[in-house]
Amino acid sequence: xxxxxxxxxxxxxxxxxxxxxxxxxxxxxxxxxxxxxxxxxxxxxxxxxxxxxxxxxxxxxxxxxxxxxxxxxxxxxxxxxxxxxxxxxxxxxxxxxxxxxxxxxxxxxxxxxxxxxxxxxxxxxxxxxxxxxxxxxxxxxxxxxxxxxxxxxxxxxxxxxxxxxxxxxxxxxxxxxxxxxxxxxxxxxxxxxxxxxxxxxxxxxxxxxxxxxxxxxxxxxxxxxxxxxxxxxxxxxxxxxxxxxxxxxxxxxxxxxxxxxxxxxxxxxxxxxxxxxxxxx
Amino acid sequence: xxxxxxxxxxxxxxxxxxxxxxxxxxxxxxxxxxxxxxxxxxxxxxxxxxxxxxxxxxxxxxxxxxxxxxxxxxxxxxxxxxxxxxxxxxxxxxxxxxxxxxxxxxxxxxxxxxxxxxxxxxxxxxxxxxxxxxxxxxxxxxxxxxxxxxxxxxxxxxxxxxxxxxxxxxxxxxxxxxxxxxxxxxxxxxxxxxxxxxxxxxxxxxxxxxxxxxxxxxxxxxxxxxxxxxxxxxxxxxxxxxxxxxxxxxxxxxxxxxxxxxxxxxxxxxxxxxxxxxxxx
Numbered sequence: 001x002x003x004x005x006x007x008x009x010x011x012x013x014x015x016x017x018x019x020x021x022x023x024x025x026x027x028x029x030x031x032x033x034x035x036x037x038x039x040x041x042x043x044x045x046x047x048x049x050x051x052x053x054x055x056x057x058x059x060x061x062x063x064x065x066x067x068x069x070x071x072x073x074x075x076x077x078x079x080x081x082x083x084x085x086x087x088x089x090x091x092x093x094x095x096x097x098x099x100x101x102x103x104x105x106x107x108x109x110x111x112x113x114x115x116x117x118x119x120x121x122x123x124x125x126x127x128x129x130x131x132x133x134x135x136x137x138x139x140x141x142x143x144x145x146x147x148x149x150x151x152x153x154x155x156x157x158x159x160x161x162x163x164x165x166x167x168x169x170x171x172x173x174x175x176x177x178x179x180x181x182x183x184x185x186x187x188x189x190x191x192x193x194x195x196x197x198x199x200x201x202x203x204x205x206x207x208x209x210x211x212x213x214x215x216x217x218x219x220x221x222x223x224x225x226x227x228x229x230x231x232x233x234x235x236x237x238x239x240x241x242x243x244x245x246x247x248x249x250x251x252x253x254x255x256x257x258x259x260x261x262x263x264x265x266x267x268x269x270x271x272x273x274x275x276x277x278x279x280x281x
Numbered sequence: 282x283x284x285x286x287x288x289x290x291x292x293x294x295x296x297x298x299x300x301x302x303x304x305x306x307x308x309x310x311x312x313x314x315x316x317x318x319x320x321x322x323x324x325x326x327x328x329x330x331x332x333x334x335x336x337x338x339x340x341x342x343x344x345x346x347x348x349x350x351x352x353x354x355x356x357x358x359x360x361x362x363x364x365x366x367x368x369x370x371x372x373x374x375x376x377x378x379x380x381x382x383x384x385x386x387x388x389x390x391x392x393x394x395x396x397x398x399x400x401x402x403x404x405x406x407x408x409x410x411x412x413x414x415x416x417x418x419x420x421x422x423x424x425x426x427x428x429x430x431x432x433x434x435x436x437x438x439x440x441x442x443x444x445x446x447x448x449x450x451x452x453x454x455x456x457x458x459x460x461x462x463x464x465x466x467x468x469x470x471x472x473x474x475x476x477x478x479x480x481x482x483x484x485x486x487x488x489x490x491x492x493x494x495x496x497x498x499x500x501x502x503x504x505x506x507x508x509x510x511x512x513x514x515x516x517x518x519x520x521x522x523x524x525x526x527x528x529x530x531x532x533x534x535x536x537x538x539x540x541x542x543x544x545x546x547x548x549x550x551x552x553x554x555x556x557x558x559x560x561x562x
Contacts (some may be wrong), residue, residue: 075352107349130433130441159411160382160411166444
């Protein structure tokens with residue numbers, strides 16, 4: 001039996017440490033790598049990043065918009081990148097931030113989380129603005145296939161505060177309410193002591209106090225952008241995430257990718273070692 | 282000079298009335314139409330719907346998830362549907378509900394709103410959970426190209442209330458705050474008396490009072506799902522939307538599409554006439 005996604009991430013974090021390499025072929029990086037700004041360029045960029053990541057980290061996170069920008073050809077390039085990463089046994093998080101209701105949401109989940117689907121990933125980032133309950137079809141499909149979801153809870157960009165720190169009728173912040181609702185769904189399906197497969201996006205630069213977020217159970221993976229170019233460092237991980245630190249997936253993109261194709265493998269190794277130093281206590 | 286998107290919608294609503302045909306090739310409808318559940322099936326479904334819509338309504342709204350489900354081939358099918366609809370001079374709203382920050386959000390906007398892009402549409406639905414400010418790159422790109430955006434403000438599904446009716450620090454609901462922030466952006470770019478190009482998604486079954494939404498200025502198009510299968514009827518349009526009624530795009534999908542390929546054109550004509558009756562006063 002395939003292990004649940006949460007348990008798979010737990011094992012991968014223990015083996016490789018928290019670093020996750022973002023695959024973000026935006027225009028400036030394509031130019032810096034000497035690649036064309038087209039579907040061929042993003043395919044090459046993605047495949048080379050996967051190649052450099054294998055054996056050095058356990059998790060990669062392609063950013064879908066940089067592929068979608070080139071339409072069906074860009075999406076075909078992404079299919080090749082996803083397949084290469086999964087063949088190499090990397091955990092692949094498709095950062096697509098999809099969010100809708102009912103059968104529409106289910107078809108997004110089918111696209112990204114169905115075994116054998118051309119866009120198959122191991123997990124998908126999703127947006128709860130239409131309600132955590134609107135994502136139920138996706139929770140169900142993920143659970144059936146041993147896949148994961150990362151629900152946007154508290155993102156690190158300053159413009160996010162207006163909505164994410166608003167107060168729900170129950171008195172919690174939106175961020176805390178999302179975490180509570182998703183955690184309840186984890187608790188329904190996992191066994192005693194297991195990690196949930198429905199994780200969260202919580203930015204590494206987010207100060208937890210004003211968000212109303214506290215440590216939560218069951219433990220579930222925390223995808224944390226904000227490390228690297230956005231300012232957080234490996235040394236910030238434990239102070240920022242406290243008792244939840246072991247569940248953190250520290251995502252870096254530009255800070256690593258700007259090493260270029262020749263320096264990439266070394267940049268990944270160096271950074272992965274820095275994270276291992278602060279997290280393996 | 283191309284007219285702004287808001288002004289184009291205003292003219293189209295005056296000419297054709299509010300009905301917008303949703304292009305939603307989900308599994309049950311594909312089966313009912315005798316089409317295969319694959320990229321070829323969704324392409325056929327989309328092209329036939331466009332053909333039936335031409336001359337009968339002014340606006341169509343393809344639901345992206347039903348195409349994305351089939352990966353790059355499904356997206357290639359969607360490209361053909363978008364191109365056919367735009368060639369026929371229909372206003373095409375890509376219902377993709379994208380939402381991200383910075384350059385990532387900009388590349389979503391580039392994908393869907395750049396003239397000449399394979400996925401070019403006239404407008405895109407976007408999700409403000411990461412902050413209306415996080416969408417600024419998309420507002421800028423849309424304005425440059427004469428395109429539009431529809432920001433999710435108050436959706437009609439009951440699970441949406443938890444977040445969308447939360448209270449922001451300023452004391453408004455999230456829905457009302459989104460409308461105020463986006464309206465301020467419309468006011469910055471349009472001329473006196475013009476309609477804004479940054480519209481809203483407000484469900485037709487949403488009761489405005491508890492959402493804190495009131496009539497707003499500048500006028501901007503309101504994309505209103507919830508008509509048809511979800512329960513709202515043409516007769517509900519004026520009572521529900523009041524002084525904003527002339528700006529409403531009434532989106533129906535299943536209620537029309539279930540007529541099947543043979544009955545589709547007639548179903549569209551009949552329904553369009555019912556809307557014209559209640560809106561042309």
